[in-house]
Amino acid sequence: MNAKLKDKIWTGILYVISGFVILLLMALIGYILYKGGNSLNPSFLFGKPKVGEAGGGIGPQLFNSFYMLVISLIITVPFGVGAGIYLAEYAKEGLLLNIIRLCIETMASLPSIVVGLFGLLVFVGMTNWGFTLLSGALAITVLNLPSLTRVSENAIVAAGKSVKEASLGLGATKWQTIKNVILPSAIPQILTGIILASGRIFGEAAALLYTAGMSAPVLPFDNFSLVGKSSPFSVMRPAETLSVYIWKLNSEGMVPDATAIANRSSAVLIIMVLLFNLIARILGKKIYESYAGKK
Template sequence: MNAKLKDRLWTGILYVVSGFVVLLLVALIGYILFKGLTAITPSFLFGNPKVGEAGGGIGPQLFNSFYMLIVSLLITAPFGIGAGIYLAEYAKEGKILNIIRLSIETMASLPSIVVGLFGLLIFVKFTGWGFTLLSGALAIAILNLPSLTRISENAIRAASAGVKEASLGLGATRWQTIKNVILPSAMPQILTGIILAGGRIFGEAAALLYTSGMSAPPLDFSASNIVSSGSPFSLMRPAETLAVYIWQVNSEGMIPDATKVGNGASAVLIIMVLLFNILARIIGNAIYERYTGKI
């Protein structure tokens, strides 16, 4: 077999494997949407769940999922990107750096259930907060920090290779170079890390079972309640997310139409993840084009 034929053969195999992965993803998403779209109605999306009764909704869980996403990313993104900047631009090779890298690798390999138990001991019991949205956001931040740190570090290293010396040669300081040149160039890769973190927040259940709880009180968005201790925007309240609710409905069977609710909630979760990915890509491309002078 000559080299050209061998190259075509392996190229075809790679195309088949790639097509199979895409087909598997489309089939999975299509099956979930097919089973769940019929259950999605305005009352289902914005109504409150009814324990022991059919016809409930997922309004509180839907809001909690989005709110958990925002709070957790506000914690994860600054620390993850900041750690990536330090490792790529400031850290020097040595024992300290080796310890940091070992810690990051160890954290990245922790099962989510272990992080959940850690959150239960520290954020729930030791602090006395109880099951709260903040406890869940901190637990998810621990899960996402290692991956976002590694992605940010690799992106910054790759982006700085061609432009760092040029920027410093023109008289810019190191921080000006990082802020105005390297970070905008690395933004697409960093955004990929943020999207992966966001997807894990939407889909995580094990860690949140022990930190944010399995209850979602009805949310009151009236003007008099927005600034009170029972506000929907309070970080110190139980916050059952959509993924936790799907697990609870399918495992406990606490409502007569559990299968229908579970299918509908799963379809909503898939749609949320897709919309988040698309929106994040659009925003990231806009930021990248703005800083690189394409618009």
């Protein structure tokens, strides 16, 4: 068997595997959307849950999911990208760097239920905050920080190879090079890490069960406060996200049409993740083109 024939065979096998992965994803999404039915009904998306009655909505849970996403990214992105910059540009090979990498790899392998129990002991118990949105966001940060750090580090190292020496040779300082040259070039890869982190925020349930709680009170939106528990914008109130609500519906069956609501909620969750990925990709491309001078 000659080299060209071997290449064609293995290329065909890779195409088959890739096609199978795509079909599997399409089948999964299609099945969820089919079972979800009319999940984009406004009365369902923005309605209130009805305890013991059929026909409830997911308005509070949907708001809590997006609010959890925002708060968690506000905490995760600066620390994750900052740690990536340090590891890629400032850290020197040695014992300290080996310890940091070991800690990152260990944190990345932690099961979400273990992080949830840690959050219950620390963010809920030791701080006396109770079940709050902030406790949930911090638990999610513990889960997402290692992966975002590694993605940011790899992106910065890859982007810096071709442009770093040129920038320094033109007289720019190291920080100017990182801020104005390397980071813009690494934005697409870093954005990929942020998208992965966001997807985990949308889909995570185990860690949030023990930290953010399982109650979604209907709160007035005309009351703005970051700490008052009667405000929907408060980070110090319980916040039941959509993924936790789906778990609760399937485990407790507290309404007659629990299965139907769980299916429709799952469809909404899938649609939100797909839309977020699409918008983030387009936004990242536009940002990269603006820095690169492309139109």
